[in-house]
Amino acid sequence: MSVIPPVDLTEQFQTIQADVNAAVAEVLASGQYINGPIVETFERAFGEYVGTEHCVGCNSGTDALYLALRAFNIGPGDEVITSPFTFIATAEAISAVGATPVFVDIDLDTFNLDVAKVEAAVGDRTRAIMPVHLFGRPVDMGPVMDLAARHDLVVIEDCAQATGAEWMGQQVGRIGQVGCFSFFPTKNLGGCGDGGAITTNDAELAATARMLREHGSRVRYHHEAIGINSRLDSVQAAILAIKLRHLDSWNQRRTAVAERYDSLLTSVAEVVRPQAVTFGRSVWNQYTLRLTQATLEGQERNQVQQAMREAGVISMVYYPIPLHLQPVYQHLGYRPGDLPQAESAAHQVLSLPMFPELGEEQQMQVVQTLKTALAQVGLRAAQYC
Numbered sequence: 001m002s003v004i005p006p007v008d009l010t011e012q013f014q015t016i017q018a019d020v021n022a023a024v025a026e027v028l029a030s031g032q033y034i035n036g037p038i039v040e041t042f043e044r045a046f047g048e049y050v051g052t053e054h055c056v057g058c059n060s061g062t063d064a065l066y067l068a069l070r071a072f073n074i075g076p077g078d079e080v081i082t083s084p085f086t087f088i089a090t091a092e093a094i095s096a097v098g099a100t101p102v103f104v105d106i107d108l109d110t111f112n113l114d115v116a117k118v119e120a121a122v123g124d125r126t127r128a129i130m131p132v133h134l135f136g137r138p139v140d141m142g143p144v145m146d147l148a149a150r151h152d153l154v155v156i157e158d159c160a161q162a163t164g165a166e167w168m169g170q171q172v173g174r175i176g177q178v179g180c181f182s183f184f185p186t187k188n189l190g191g192c193g194d195g196g197a198i199t200t201n202d203a204e205l206a207a208t209a210r211m212l213r214e215h216g217s218r219v220r221y222h223h224e225a226i227g228i229n230s231r232l233d234s235v236q237a238a239i240l241a242i243k244l245r246h247l248d249s250w251n252q253r254r255t256a257v258a259e260r261y262d263s264l265l266t267s268v269a270e271v272v273r274p275q276a277v278t279f280g281r282s283v284w285n286q287y288t289l290r291l292t293q294a295t296l297e298g299q300e301r302n303q304v305q306q307a308m309r310e311a312g313v314i315s316m317v318y319y320p321i322p323l324h325l326q327p328v329y330q331h332l333g334y335r336p337g338d339l340p341q342a343e344s345a346a347h348q349v350l351s352l353p354m355f356p357e358l359g360e361e362q363q364m365q366v367v368q369t370l371k372t373a374l375a376q377v378g379l380r381a382a383q384y385c
């Protein structure tokens with residue numbers, strides 16, 4: 001039995017192996033491993049891709065969020081509104097600068113922040129909104145930008161899962177004041193290690209982020225702020241520069257994979273397929289279903305996942321616990337039931353294997369395995385035949 005993993009990076013690597021090996025060898029031979037020309041080249045290329053004047057590479061997507069917040073001087077006493085249904089890094093960065101995350105419920109159909117609910121959460125201390133383009137799906141940014149303008153808030157886009165996604169023909173990461181990207185290997189543009197970047201049209205913000213990523217220093221050994229060490233490695237920049245050239249075609253292949261899943265799943269009544277984007281383009285970092293009959297504890301969903309695993313298909317649960325109910329945020333005082341859509345999502349979601357190279361036969365096997373697992377767990381809806 002061949003196992004179908006949630007993501008497989010090896011096949012893609014083979015297609016660019018010669019280019020990557022040559023580029024890495026060149027960096028290694030150059031002796032310049034931190035910053036240097038290849039990092040600048042990649043920053044320029046990525047800024048051009050996103051459509052911003054500035055791009056600042058850094059060590060991870062988490063650091064990108066941290067640096068963006070710091071560059072806006074957001075810190076203790078400030079609040080930042082974000083989604084509870086995201087990877088911990090989003091809120092962690094807010095906490096790391098000393099500010100407080102304020103979680104607003106999501107829209108269950110899109111898994112993204114329910115913008116209609118944001119206004120009620122805006123208070124005297126609110127400084128920023130941090131929308132997350134989750135699973136590759138762009139947030140509908142129009143209402144976010146309107147609301148931010150009305151309340152004089154900064155918009156920091158968490159684009160970690162959405163490199164290449166578009167809202168109204170614009171790349172994510174150029175709509176708010178700043179975009180934060182991750183180059184973690186499983187992201188749409190992933191390196192062979194950690195990496196991240198921020199994109200912005202604000203020259204001063206970019207310069208401040210550069211200063212902060214370099215120990216608070218613009219001129220070597222002159223320190224004007226407590227910064228961090230968060231640079232993009234030259235080796236990663238060299239690899240990312242090569243992979244960037246393939247990103248659009250890989251994202252197209254992800255879209256084809258998603259469309260195949262859509263058609264294979266049309267007759268499966270127990271699942272809700274991802275909703276189509278009407279105002280832009282998703283880049284399908286994940287293909288995430290909702291098992292709508294799953295119990296509130298998510299037990300049935302977990303049983304389906306387990307049955308699939310036993311049959312050789314590894315699905316993932318992003319994310320089993322929404323951030324407002326994480327132990328680390330207990331002190332914020334949220335209770336179960338406070339953000340019901342995010343809590344339902346956490347109990348219902350199941351992400352199927354998704355990567356550009358996933359073949360049609362593998363997808364048929366995934367869906368057949370899912371159907372069998374659903375039947376085993378007894379979720380088979382009466383109308384399904």
Ligand SMILES: *Cc1c(COP(=O)(O)O)cnc(C)c1O
Nearest residue numbers: 060061062087089090160182184
């Ligand atoms: C991956 C991810 C991050 C963090 O990126 P790293 O490069 O892993 O630090 C932040 N936000 C979201 C939504 C992510 O998926």
